[in-house]
Amino acid sequence: MTVLPNIVVVGGSYVGTNTAKQLAEAFAGRFKVLLIEKNSHFQHLFAFPRFAVVSQVDTHKAFIPFSPGTFQDCPPGSGAVIQAAVTSIGATTLQLDRNVVLDGQPTKSVPFRFIVIATGTKLTPPSTLPGFEKLDGVAYLRKHAQMIVRSSNIVVIGGGAVGMQMVTDIKEVYPHKSVTLVHSRPTVMNKFDKQLSDIVLARCEELHIDTRLGVRVKMPEQAYPTDGSMFEVELMDGSKVPADFAIICTGQTPRSDLIRKAYPEAIDEQGFVRTLKTLQVAARSTSNVFAVGDVADTGAHKAARPGGKQAATVVKNIQHILNSKALEHYEVTDNPGIHMTLGIVSSDLDIG
Numbered sequence: 245m246t247v248l249p250n251i252v253v254v255g256g257s258y259v260g261t262n263t264a265k266q267l268a269e270a271f272a273g274r275f276k277v278l279l280i281e282k283n284s285h286f287q288h289l290f291a292f293p294r295f296a297v298v299s300q301v302d303t304h305k306a307f308i309p310f311s312p313g314t315f316q317d318c319p320p321g322s323g324a325v326i327q328a329a330v331t332s333i334g335a336t337t338l339q340l341d342r343n344v345v346l347d348g349q350p351t352k353s354v355p356f357r358f359i360v361i362a363t364g365t366k367l368t369p370p371s372t373l374p375g376f377e378k379l380d381g382v383a384y385l386r387k388h389a390q391m392i393v394r395s396s397n398i399v400v401i402g403g404g405a406v407g408m409q410m411v412t413d414i415k416e417v418y419p420h421k422s423v424t425l426v427h428s429r430p431t432v433m434n435k436f437d438k439q440l441s442d443i444v445l446a447r448c449e450e451l452h453i454d455t456r457l458g459v460r461v462k463m464p465e466q467a468y469p470t471d472g473s474m475f476e477v478e479l480m481d482g483s484k485v486p487a488d489f490a491i492i493c494t495g496q497t498p499r500s501d502l503i504r505k506a507y508p509e510a511i512d513e514q515g516f517v518r519t520l521k522t523l524q525v526a527a528r529s530t531s532n533v534f535a536v537g538d539v540a541d542t543g544a545h546k547a548a549r550p551g552g553k554q555a556a557t558v559v560k561n562i563q564h565i566l567n568s569k570a571l572e573h574y575e576v577t578d579n580p581g582i583h584m585t586l587g588i589v590s591s592d593l594d595i596g
Contacts, residue, residue, distance in 0.1 A: 247347050248276040251562070252338065252356040254330050254502065256281030257289065259537030259551030260362035261314055264323060266555045267360075270563065272319035275357065279314060280340070282329040285378045286310055289371065292385065293406050296370035297413045298588070299389040306385070307378040326354075333359065333506040335530070358562050361517065361525070361535040363499035365546070368492045371406050391470060395489035396421055399477045401461050402493035403427030403434070405584050408444050410491060415451040416587035424454040424485050426461055426477065435545070436580055447586040456485065468492075496546070498539045507533070516541040521573035522561050523554060531565070534558045545580040553577075 251271060253264040256279050264279040271277065285307040295303045315323035328340040336355055343350045366372050370388050373381045392398065392414060398421055400411045407425065415423045425432075425448065431441035448455055462478040468490040469475050476484040498515045507527035510518045517535040518526035519542055525533040536542070536554040544550035557574040564571050 248274065249357040250278050250355060251275045252278045252280060252354060252359045253362055254280050254338075254359065255362035255364055255499075255537070255539075256283065256286060256310060256314075256325065257362070257364050257537075258548035259364070259555065260360075261286065261310075262548075262551050263360055263362055263536055263555035263558060264314065265318060266559050267562075268315055268318040268323035270559045272322035276321070277315075277323040278326055278354065278356075279310070279323065280326045280328055280330055280338075280354070281310065282327065283376050284327055285381075286314075287373070287381065292370055292373075293409045294413055294585075294588075295385045296388040297392050297410055298417055299386065299393055303382045303385050303389075304378070307381055330502055333502055333533070336532075356532075358532045358534070358565075360558055361500075361503060361533065361539060362537045362551075363502070363539045365538045366497045366499055367406070368495055370491075371493070391489055392418070394472055397424075397474070397487045397489070398422065399424045399426060399485050399487040399490045400493060401426050401477070401490065402495075403429070403432030403457070404493060405433065405582060407491075407493035408432060408448075409585055410493060411453050412447060412451060412586040413588060415453050416589065419451075422454070423451075424456060424487075426456045426459065426479065426485065428458070428460045430458040432457070436582065444586060451587065456483075459483075496538075500539055503533075503535065512541050514541075521575075522571040523557050523574050524561070524571075534561070542574060543576045545576075545578070547580070547582065549581060550576070550578055 251267050253260050264277050268277040288306045291306040295306055310325040314325055326344050328342050328344055330338050331341050332339045338354050340352045343352055373384055400407050411423055411425045432444050433440045460480040462480050474488050477487050477490055478484050500515050500517050503517045504511050510525045510527045512518050517540045519535050519540050520526050523534050525535050537551050538546045561571045
């Protein structure tokens with residue numbers, strides 16, 4: 245049996261799975277593509293805000309098996325999914341946090357010819373879940389939804405896409421509840437044109453959502469209570485908002501620790517991975533490590549959609565490296581876009 249060299253993709257969310265599929269289709273018979281992901285199932289993150297609010301839904305449908313779907317349409321044997329966490333990256337080998345079966349043998353060490361980092365960013369729960377197994381994730385989201393049911397005064401902190409979808413869902417499903425949005429800037433959805441903020445805030449007014457804009461929250465040293473007791477969300481201007489449940493929807497932390505340890509010079513001030521125009525990691529000591537998606541400072545909007553073009557660039561550049569040809573540059577051509585809901589029934593936006 246011929247053992248093919250590996251191309252490894254680390255991270256199995258939207259961009260990672262897309263990249264792995266394109267690589268498997270392009271290099272079938274020459275390389276085996278290994279998609280290494282710590283979670284047991286593909287997590288449909290875009291559904292998490294709703295499933296964290298609404299209890300009468302099939303929460304388990306947000307967790308999709310990686311197999312056989314990931315490589316189902318690729319040539320047989322061209323790809324495989326490994327559930328594990330990568331702990332370190334060497335020049336041609338990476339280390340895992342557990343033994344896996346590779347080429348018929350148990351091992352924690354995986355050799356590779358090329359590696360693509362697609363680890364994304366970490367958000368605040370419920371957008372990022374605390375566990376790695378499907379059952380744990382389903383239980384967490386259902387518990388969060390039950391907390392919404394039991395609460396009467398809900399404060400959502402953060403006016404990005406997750407925060408706006410959560411406040412509008414909560415208020416539409418539970419119109420009798422007091423729902424307050426607190427956001428540090430005078431407009432919401434700040435990565436987009438102000439017109440989108442106007443649309444979203446008009447929807448908030450229609451649903452009678454209280455908004456506190458242009459003021460930061462004074463975050464407590466300990467987490468906000470979750471036992472249903474009343475407390476106050478303190479703002480930096482000295483005012484306070486009464487609540488019995490607070491949901492934090494701020495912060496996006498790049499999952500770049502692997503590159504930080506292996507190539508510290510390739511990490512920018514915000515913690516994202518610096519890349520060349522070729523999408524290779526910007527480190528002099530390596531040319532076979534690429535980075536795509538939200539973790540990478542590619543200049544693209546942080547979203548799933550640009551990942552398809554980034555994956556195609558990686559595929560072409562690996563082919564060019566193998567054929568000793570000049571590499572192609574990734575160019576940002578798409579304007580920032582988003583598909584989002586502002587309530588369950590009547591409001592659905594597709595921008596860009």
